[in-house]
Amino acid sequence: MRIFGRPRTAYAHCDLPCGVYDPAQARIEAESCYKIIEKYHGSKEDIFRGRALHIKEERAEMVKHHLDVLWHDYFKPEHLEKHPELHDLFWNAAKQASKVKASVEQADAAKLLDMIDKIDEIWRATGGPEKTRVLKAAKSA
Amino acid sequence: MRIFGRPRTAYAHCDLPCGVYDPAQARIEAESCYKIIEKYHGSKEDIFRGRALHIKEERAEMVKHHLDVLWHDYFKPEHLEKHPELHDLFWNAAKQASKVKASVEQADAAKLLDMIDKIDEIWRATGGPEKTRVLKAAKSA
Amino acid sequence: MRIFGRPRTAYAHCDLPCGVYDPAQARIEAESCYKIIEKYHGSKEDIFRGRALHIKEERAEMVKHHLDVLWHDYFKPEHLEKHPELHDLFWNAAKQASKVKASVEQADAAKLLDMIDKIDEIWRATGGPEKTRVLKAAKSA
Amino acid sequence: MRIFGRPRTAYAHCDLPCGVYDPAQARIEAESCYKIIEKYHGSKEDIFRGRALHIKEERAEMVKHHLDVLWHDYFKPEHLEKHPELHDLFWNAAKQASKVKASVEQADAAKLLDMIDKIDEIWRATGGPEKTRVLKAAKSA
Amino acid sequence: MRIFGRPRTAYAHCDLPCGVYDPAQARIEAESCYKIIEKYHGSKEDIFRGRALHIKEERAEMVKHHLDVLWHDYFKPEHLEKHPELHDLFWNAAKQASKVKASVEQADAAKLLDMIDKIDEIWRATGGPEKTRVLKAAKSA
Amino acid sequence: MRIFGRPRTAYAHCDLPCGVYDPAQARIEAESCYKIIEKYHGSKEDIFRGRALHIKEERAEMVKHHLDVLWHDYFKPEHLEKHPELHDLFWNAAKQASKVKASVEQADAAKLLDMIDKIDEIWRATGGPEKTRVLKAAKSA
Numbered sequence: 001m002r003i004f005g006r007p008r009t010a011y012a013h014c015d016l017p018c019g020v021y022d023p024a025q026a027r028i029e030a031e032s033c034y035k036i037i038e039k040y041h042g043s044k045e046d047i048f049r050g051r052a053l054h055i056k057e058e059r060a061e062m063v064k065h066h067l068d069v070l071w072h073d074y075f076k077p078e079h080l081e082k083h084p085e086l087h088d089l090f091w092n093a094a095k096q097a098s099k100v101k102a103s104v105e106q107a108d109a110a111k112l113l114d115m116i117d118k119i120d121e122i123w124r125a126t127g128g129p130e131k132t133r134v135l136k137a138a139k140s141a
Numbered sequence: 142m143r144i145f146g147r148p149r150t151a152y153a154h155c156d157l158p159c160g161v162y163d164p165a166q167a168r169i170e171a172e173s174c175y176k177i178i179e180k181y182h183g184s185k186e187d188i189f190r191g192r193a194l195h196i197k198e199e200r201a202e203m204v205k206h207h208l209d210v211l212w213h214d215y216f217k218p219e220h221l222e223k224h225p226e227l228h229d230l231f232w233n234a235a236k237q238a239s240k241v242k243a244s245v246e247q248a249d250a251a252k253l254l255d256m257i258d259k260i261d262e263i264w265r266a267t268g269g270p271e272k273t274r275v276l277k278a279a280k281s282a
Numbered sequence: 283m284r285i286f287g288r289p290r291t292a293y294a295h296c297d298l299p300c301g302v303y304d305p306a307q308a309r310i311e312a313e314s315c316y317k318i319i320e321k322y323h324g325s326k327e328d329i330f331r332g333r334a335l336h337i338k339e340e341r342a343e344m345v346k347h348h349l350d351v352l353w354h355d356y357f358k359p360e361h362l363e364k365h366p367e368l369h370d371l372f373w374n375a376a377k378q379a380s381k382v383k384a385s386v387e388q389a390d391a392a393k394l395l396d397m398i399d400k401i402d403e404i405w406r407a408t409g410g411p412e413k414t415r416v417l418k419a420a421k422s423a
Numbered sequence: 424m425r426i427f428g429r430p431r432t433a434y435a436h437c438d439l440p441c442g443v444y445d446p447a448q449a450r451i452e453a454e455s456c457y458k459i460i461e462k463y464h465g466s467k468e469d470i471f472r473g474r475a476l477h478i479k480e481e482r483a484e485m486v487k488h489h490l491d492v493l494w495h496d497y498f499k500p501e502h503l504e505k506h507p508e509l510h511d512l513f514w515n516a517a518k519q520a521s522k523v524k525a526s527v528e529q530a531d532a533a534k535l536l537d538m539i540d541k542i543d544e545i546w547r548a549t550g551g552p553e554k555t556r557v558l559k560a561a562k563s564a
Numbered sequence: 565m566r567i568f569g570r571p572r573t574a575y576a577h578c579d580l581p582c583g584v585y586d587p588a589q590a591r592i593e594a595e596s597c598y599k600i601i602e603k604y605h606g607s608k609e610d611i612f613r614g615r616a617l618h619i620k621e622e623r624a625e626m627v628k629h630h631l632d633v634l635w636h637d638y639f640k641p642e643h644l645e646k647h648p649e650l651h652d653l654f655w656n657a658a659k660q661a662s663k664v665k666a667s668v669e670q671a672d673a674a675k676l677l678d679m680i681d682k683i684d685e686i687w688r689a690t691g692g693p694e695k696t697r698v699l700k701a702a703k704s705a
Numbered sequence: 706m707r708i709f710g711r712p713r714t715a716y717a718h719c720d721l722p723c724g725v726y727d728p729a730q731a732r733i734e735a736e737s738c739y740k741i742i743e744k745y746h747g748s749k750e751d752i753f754r755g756r757a758l759h760i761k762e763e764r765a766e767m768v769k770h771h772l773d774v775l776w777h778d779y780f781k782p783e784h785l786e787k788h789p790e791l792h793d794l795f796w797n798a799a800k801q802a803s804k805v806k807a808s809v810e811q812a813d814a815a816k817l818l819d820m821i822d823k824i825d826e827i828w829r830a831t832g833g834p835e836k837t838r839v840l841k842a843a844k845s846a
Contacts, residue, residue, distance in 0.1 A: 020176060028165070028274075029161075031160075035160060047384070050614065054336060054618060057618070064773070068799075072769060072796070072800065091777070094773075101615070134172040134254065192758070194473060205350070212376070228370070232369065310443055313556060316557055317557065329668065333617070333621065336618060336621070476756070477755075480756065495628060583740060583764065584737045588727075588733070589733060592725050697736060698736040
């Protein structure tokens with residue numbers, strides 16, 4: 001029963017429960033923060049604005065969670081050796097997500113997106129997409 | 142402070158808290174189920190296998206949650222008119238996710254991935270990526 | 283050890299984890315929304331009103347969750363055949379619950395209650411109470 | 424905007440976030456435990472049985488949560504005066520729910536249902552249904 | 565493999581999942597409420613104040629949860645016999661935590677801390693620290 | 706209304722929602738893992754052992770969460786300067802918590818406790834107890 005057809009050894013690096021990792025999870029939540037801030041400024045209604053702030057708080061918390069999972073579970077010592085900025089990058093991204101919770105400046109959310117994009121670059125440089133995602137093309141194999 | 146530079150009217154279709162939608166969220170969790178089943182069959186250790194089943198249960202629950210959000214909040218009556226299969230597609234995908242909770246057949250997880258890919262196609266056909274995601278390219282605008 | 287005394291075959295239709303289903307779960311949360319809106323209008327205190335809006339948001343989210351579970355797990359293709367309005371009913375109820383999150387109009391919560399009551403009627407028409415609840419009377423059997 | 428038409432003073436006893444209380448919430452979860460144990464014994468498959476135990480654990484936790492909310496938030500000192508057994512009843516029900524987590528004896532779940540029914544009786548004796556639920560009949564008022 | 569070196573019989577009183585209990589868990593969350601109220605009064609910014617109220621609500625909910633666990637799972641009938649005030653103490657602490665949710669008076673949070681300290685005293689009097697915590701000193705044994 | 710009597714300026718370093726931090730939160734959960742493994746080996750019952758593994762998984766997840774909060778929110782650049790091992794310490798502790806999820810070796814949980822104790826030392830060296838906890842003694846001030 002090998003529908004997707006990728007070699008089993010590809011997963012050897014990865015202990016359960018590492019599963020599948022993709023910075024897209026953190027990015028989607030950070031994009032929500034970015035858009036919520038835009039909508040916040042586009043409205044004059046107090047109830048709408050209150051909800052926007054509260055929902056942003058939850059979305060930024062999810063950013064932190066998804067970043068933590070990547071940092072804890074995807075990245076390994078060999079990655080850190082090649083990318084020694086990894087720890088600071090994640091730490092600063094988590095602190096930026098905290099800032100986004102408190103802020104209504106869209107620039108703060110944009111900066112968080114940039115940080116996630118840097119993490120995404122390292123994830124790609126370390127073979128993340130091939131090692132962790134299940135490719136669509138593979139299905140027809 | 143308009144760093145990403147997309148026109149505000151682009152979001153008019155979308156009530157808070159719709160935020161950002163992408164079937165990738167459901168797919169990543171379904172890929173986890175797919176891989177967990179593979180690892181389950183690759184191990185003979187009871188503790189590992191028990192954890193695999195339990196973690197799969199949680200991941201499949203997340204698939205259902207992300208699909209529900211798309212169905213409730215992203216899709217609108219005008220989408221249903223053009224894609225009358227929408228309700229059945231989501232209903233069957235939710236039922237397939239339930240099946241994946243109970244199953245250790247990788248084909249069941251692969252079928253769930255196919256269903257999510259069909260939802261993804263409709264999301265794309267309805268302009269989902271442009272309407273809901275914040276593009277990287279936009280940042281330099 | 284058969285205290286409640288209902289025949290085992292009664293559960294054959296129902297895969298674990300279907301358990302026990304009752305639209306009362308969604309209704310109780312929707313009633314909370316209804317009452318919270320009433321209290322919101324009955325108070326002039328900002329802190330109280332802020333809390334009311336926030337708690338309503340959570341309760342309406344629970345309505346959506348309980349409706350999703352019913353739609354995914356209780357209702358089967360044979361029910362849909364007899365009640366072809368099922369999909370639209372659930373979809374519109376989920377959208378109404380989203381509206382209740384954003385609204386402070388009690389009529390919006392009342393409309394949500396009506397929709398849940400229609401789902402409840404179908405649940406009853408399909409034998410829900412007998413098939414899924416554990417009756418008190420049965421205990422003395 | 425008074426669709427349900429019940430006098431506002433009826434809620435005076437009740438601070439936000441008391442909302443709506445009904446022991447039915449705890450009962451539905453406890454019924455799940457009861458049925459899950461039945462299904463557990465009706466199956467010989469290890470995977471099914473493992474899932475049954477795990478889902479029962481979650482459902483029994485929800486019983487405890489719903490009982491806690493009733494005890495903390497619905498019941499008031501005047502109720503305790505008339506029903507001095509209240510504290511022991513809740514304490515023992517919580518301990519019974521813990522037992523149900525660990526047990527595969529259906530009698531343990533049946534005993535938990537009995538305890539919830541006793542709590543339900545006191546809830547009714549203290550006017551719980553009228554004070555906390557939103558009646559269907561009221562809608563046409 | 566007995567690194568911490570405490571006799572196994574020490575845990576005989578304690579069914580899984582009792583684990584480790586310490587009123588410090590409830591106290592830390594209640595201290596958060598106390599400090600959040602102080603910061604609330606120290607700020608004039610609406611967004612900051614809104615966040616403070618919302619985070620306090622979550623922290624007070626955690627106080628209730630940790631107290632419930634202690635009451636359900638740590639305390640046993642023999643403790644109640646020696647400390648008959650136990651039920652009222654927990655009930656009133658839960659109600660005080662509800663009050664802290666609604667209040668911006670620091671005295672309300674201080675009163676909650678006092679109540680937790682009384683529970684802590686009983687926990688100590690019943691041998692809680694020795695029975696439930698894993699001591700640092702033990703590690704070198 | 707200043708019952709605890711500590712100077713307001715003491716909190717200036719700390720943005721909401723930093724609240725109160727204490728590595729005791731992570732330690733209590735890690736102690737649960739330690740004890741659960743001991744109980745696991747002390748039992749021969751399959752159901753008990755299955756529950757032990759599952760509850761350990763949840764407790765270890767809580768360890769990770771509490772460590773993340775400390776790392777993100779309590780520790781500041783000036784702490785990192787004095788304690789450059791901070792990032793590695795947290796990263797390795799998170800990876801050790803993942804190991805404890807998978808392991809039934811008590812030595813793995815003991816090693817996690819040691820790591821948390823090292824974090825606790827740095828927390829103390831940076832003035833954590835005075836800066837973040839609300840002291841009992843302060844109440845009588």
